[in-house]
Amino acid sequence: xxxxxxxxxxxxxxxxxxxxxxxxxxxxxxxxxxxxxxxxxxxxxxxxxxxxxxxxxxxxxxxxxxxxxxxxxxxxxxxxxxxxxxxxxxxxxxxxxxxxxxxxxxxxxxxxxxxxxxxxxxxxxxxxxxxxxxxxxxxxxxxxxxxxxxxxxxxxxxxxxxxxxxxxxxxxxxxxxxxxxxxxxxxxxxxxxxxxxxxxxxxxxxxxxxxxxxxxxxxxxxxxxxxxxxxxxxxxxxxxxxxxxxxxxxxxxxxxxxxxxxxxxxxxxxxxxxxxxxxxxx
Amino acid sequence: xxxxxxxxxxxxxxxxxxxxxxxxxxxxxxxxxxxxxxxxxxxxxxxxxxxxxxxxxxxxxxxxxxxxxxxxxxxxxxxxxxxxxxxxxxxxxxxxxxxxxxxxxxxxxxxxxxxxxxxxxxxxxxxxxxxxxxxxxxxxxxxxxxxxxxxxxxxxxxxxxxxxxxxxxxxxxxxxxxxxxxxxxxxxxxxxxxxxxxxxxxxxxxxxxxxxxxxxxxxxxxxxxxxxxxxx
Ligand SMILES: Nc1ncnc2c1ncn2[C@@H]1O[C@H](COP(=O)(O)OP(=O)(O)OP(=O)(O)O)[C@@H](O)[C@H]1O
Ligand SMILES: [Mg+2]
Numbered sequence: 120x121x122x123x124x125x126x127x128x129x130x131x132x133x134x135x136x137x138x139x140x141x142x143x144x145x146x147x148x149x150x151x152x153x154x155x156x157x158x159x160x161x162x163x164x165x166x167x168x169x170x171x172x173x174x175x176x177x178x179x180x181x182x183x184x185x186x187x188x189x190x191x192x193x194x195x196x197x198x199x200x201x202x203x204x205x206x207x208x209x210x211x212x213x214x215x216x217x218x219x220x221x222x223x224x225x226x227x228x229x230x231x232x233x234x235x236x237x238x239x240x241x242x243x244x245x246x247x248x249x250x251x252x253x254x255x256x257x258x259x260x261x262x263x264x265x266x267x268x269x270x271x272x273x274x275x276x277x278x279x280x281x282x283x284x285x286x287x288x289x290x291x292x293x294x295x296x297x298x299x300x301x302x303x304x305x306x307x308x309x310x311x312x313x314x315x316x317x318x319x320x321x322x323x324x325x326x327x328x329x330x331x332x333x334x335x336x337x338x339x340x341x342x343x344x345x346x347x348x349x350x351x352x353x354x355x356x357x358x359x360x361x362x363x364x365x366x367x368x369x370x371x372x373x374x375x376x377x378x379x380x381x382x383x384x385x386x387x388x389x390x391x392x393x394x395x396x397x398x399x400x401x
Numbered sequence: 402x403x404x405x406x407x408x409x410x411x412x413x414x415x416x417x418x419x420x421x422x423x424x425x426x427x428x429x430x431x432x433x434x435x436x437x438x439x440x441x442x443x444x445x446x447x448x449x450x451x452x453x454x455x456x457x458x459x460x461x462x463x464x465x466x467x468x469x470x471x472x473x474x475x476x477x478x479x480x481x482x483x484x485x486x487x488x489x490x491x492x493x494x495x496x497x498x499x500x501x502x503x504x505x506x507x508x509x510x511x512x513x514x515x516x517x518x519x520x521x522x523x524x525x526x527x528x529x530x531x532x533x534x535x536x537x538x539x540x541x542x543x544x545x546x547x548x549x550x551x552x553x554x555x556x557x558x559x560x561x562x563x564x565x566x567x568x569x570x571x572x573x574x575x576x577x578x579x580x581x582x583x584x585x586x587x588x589x590x591x592x593x594x595x596x597x598x599x600x601x602x603x604x605x606x607x608x609x610x611x612x613x614x615x616x617x618x619x620x621x622x623x624x625x626x627x628x629x630x631x632x633x
Contacts, residue, residue, distance in 0.1 A: 278502075281495070285503050288494045290474075295452060295486065297478030297507035297552060 122250055123367050129256045129325070131363025132263020136318040137336060138343035138355045139270055140311025146287030146350030147304045148198050150206065153213040155315055156337030157220035162186050162316025163323045163332065164228050167235045170320075175238035183317040190312025194305045217337075221330045230330070235323035255324060262321050266314060267356050274352070283307055287350050339366070342381045346388045348395025357396065403466040405430045405556050405587050406482070412459030413443075413450040413611075420446040420455060422611040428556065433578075433588045435602035435619070437630050443611045444591045445487050448560055451477040452484075465555070478507050483554035487561045487591075489545040493534040497525055500533040500544055504551030511553025512584075518547040521577065539570040546577070556587045563594040575600040593631050595624060 141155050162182045170178035197216070201209050243254040274280040282303045285293035294300045319332075326332060343362055347354030362381055369377030388396065404427035413421040420443045428434045438444050449455040451462065453472035462469040464480045477484060483504070492500055501515055519526035522543040528536060533544060542562055549557055559578075563571045571594060578601045582588060592598045598605065599619055607615040607630040615630065 281499055281502060282506065284499075285492055285495060288492050289490075291452075291454065292490045292492055293503065293506075294474030295478065295484060295490065296503045296548065297475050298503070299475050299479075301473075 121247060122252060123371055124364065125252055125256065125260070127364035127367035128260045128263075128360070129363070130366055131360040132260045132266075133318055133322050134336070134339055134343055134363060135263050135356055135359035136266045136314050136321075137340040138347070138359055139266060139352055140314045141340055141344045142347065142350050142352055142355045143270075143283070143287075143307045144198075144311050145344065147283065147290065147300070147307050148194075148202055149290075150198055150202070150209045151213070151341075152198075152311075153210060153337070154193070154216040154220065155213075155311075155340065156333035156335075157217040158186055158189065158312045158315035159319040159322075159336060160224060160328075160330065160333040161189070161220055162319030163235070163326075163328050164224055164233075164319075165316070166320030166323055167228075167233050167328055170235050175236065175320075175324075178235070179317060179320045182320050183313040186316025187309040187313035189316075190309040191305050193312065194308035198304065198308060199301060217333060221333060224330050228328070232327035232329045234327050235320070237324035259321055259325070262317075263359075267352070270352060279303065279306065339381060342385045346385050346395055351395065354396045402429060404428055404463075405432075405465055406589065407463040407466075408447070408460070409463070410460035411447075411450060411457065411462060413446055413455040414458050415446075415455055419458070420611050421450065423460065424608065424611060424613055425460075426606045426613050426616070428587060428589050430555070430587055431585060432604060433582050433602045434590070435598045435605040436589065436591045436608055437593070437598065437605055437627065438608035439593075439631060442608050444608055445560055446611075447591070447608070448477075448484050448486065448558055451482065478552055478554075481509065481552075481555035482558060483549035483552045483556070484558040485542075485545045485549045485560065485562055487564065489541050491533040491536075491541050491544055493532055495533055496530050497533050497536065497544055498529040501525070501548050501551050504548035507552055509553045513550040513553050515551070518550060521550075522547055538565050539567070539573075542566060542570070542574065546574075550581075554586070556589060557581065558589045558591070560591045561593065562590075563592060563597050568596075571597055595627055595631065598627070599624070 137155060137159055141152060144150060144152050165185055166178040166182040169181050197212055198209065201212065237255045241255045241258045244251045245254055245257065274284055282293060282298045286298060286300050286303050290300050339362060343355050343358045347358040365380055366377065369380055407427040408424050410423040410425055411421050412419060412423060424447060436444055436447065446455045450457050451472055452474040453476065454474065457472060464482065469476060495503065501518055524540055525544060525547055536544060562574060575597055578588060588601065590598065590602055602619050605617060605619055606613050
């Protein structure tokens with residue numbers, strides 16, 4: 120039981136690191152980025168290739184940096200030019216980009232599943248009362264907490280964080296005060312993409328890499344963002360933890376409903392509170 | 402002398418609806434100018450054109466002689482124009498202090514900083530950590546003006562700042578605006594409240610249906626004459 124809860128936390132931590140990026144992007148650009156799962160997948164595959172040459176830690180850093188660059192490009196080339204158009208267009212374009220990314224990954228890395236070796240430093244096992252748990256999985260939980268803590272400190276206390284909060288609440292009002300909302304958005308999309316890439320690398324040692332990994336986690340991340348309240352980090356954090364637990368416990372107690380349960384919860388929350396758990400604010 | 406702000410035959414639209422039909426006026430450095438006009442004649446559209454919220458479709462806007470091409474919402478602030486927008490535009494998810502700091506987004510240097518704004522309006526310091534919209538209407542107007550000053554603007558634009566304020570609060574606003582004027586701040590005041598206009602502005606322009614239809618010196622124009630341009 121304890122192990123299940125811990126595994127739920129592991130999945131929750133990964134979900135949050137992805138969903139936080141999605142939430143921030145939605146807050147600033149009011150866009151739904153269907154390519155977010157693809158960024159996560161690209162991060163994982165890039166990390167895999169880098170790790171085979173340089174090891175895990177350089178792979179984590181370089182992959183996150185590469186994805187930050189890709190995120191900046193995505194914002195400048197796609198989100199910004201399309202921001203005043205029908206939101207459906209961005210949705211379709213990012214969906215298309217996700218398909219392209221999947222194809223690119225299949226072309227470069229093939230259809231076989233790969234796996235990335237975890238760093239030796241975290242390869243151990245901790246003894247818990249009655250069972251044991253891999254250190255690496257605890258490190259993933261710590262990674263999620265680090266992302267949550269880092270993001271909230273950044274938003275609360277930095278100058279750019281103030282601009283991000285202002286712009287997510289009302290982009291025009293923020294811009295009228297002189298905030299270059301395009302630059303802030305570029306930065307936020309880059310950070311979100313870097314987090315997605317880093318999550319991919321972090322998840323790679325416990326999952327097998329396959330082109331389908333993008334779609335699997337994307338759906339759950341969207342549910343986290345929607346249920347948490349579009350654009351809200353606190354809401355996303357709480358929802359990611361809950362969804363992580365549901366996902367793992369559900370498999371134990373009600374395997375036939377687990378796949379549906381997140382959707383049921385999403386619909387329930389949206390009926391009860393259409394703005395999500397935390398309303399619409401970062 | 403090149404004016405600080407110059408509208409030359411400006412045309413502006415929301416979608417296909419044209420609101421400004423060749424609006425021309427200018428504000429010199431150090432001046433205090435009012436734009437008068439009835440409800441819905443396009444006064445706010447004059448500022449919205451600076452932000453690109455209303456689309457500039459003809460004519461030119463110059464800031465210190467430089468044409469403003471492709472205006473974006475942040476262009477005005479970056480060019481040294483602080484606008485206290487109609488309705489004040491306080492962000493409710495930011496504290497009073499954070500709203501003020503947002504005003505310094507452009508990092509322009511000058512006499513104004515958090516400390517000086519707090520000296521001007523001590524109540525803002527007392528309520529520094531309250532959400533911006535928890536303040537009373539009058540205090541929110543102080544916050545909006547303080548935030549505008551945080552940008553150390555060359556030109557301060559106020560769109561109907563007296564709207565919704567009690568007369569005694571409007572009196573206080575007049576005192577502060579006159580103090581700013583005396584310190585050399587250039588002011589463009591969009592107003593329907595003549596008692597404020599008469600105390601703060603020297604020159605006026607009258608906007609009607611998107612055109613300037615009259616202009617002059619406040620001191621040389623009687624209240625009845627001014628009233629005629631505003632009353633329905
Ligand atoms: N965002 C907008 N989109 C479309 N039309 C608008 C928009 N804002 C204003 N208008 C229209 O433009 C015209 C001028 O509006 P504007 O707000 O400039 O008037 P105003 O002189 O500032 O009025 P008030 O004294 O009520 O503030 C009005 O007919 C208004 O309905
Ligand atoms: Mg108006």
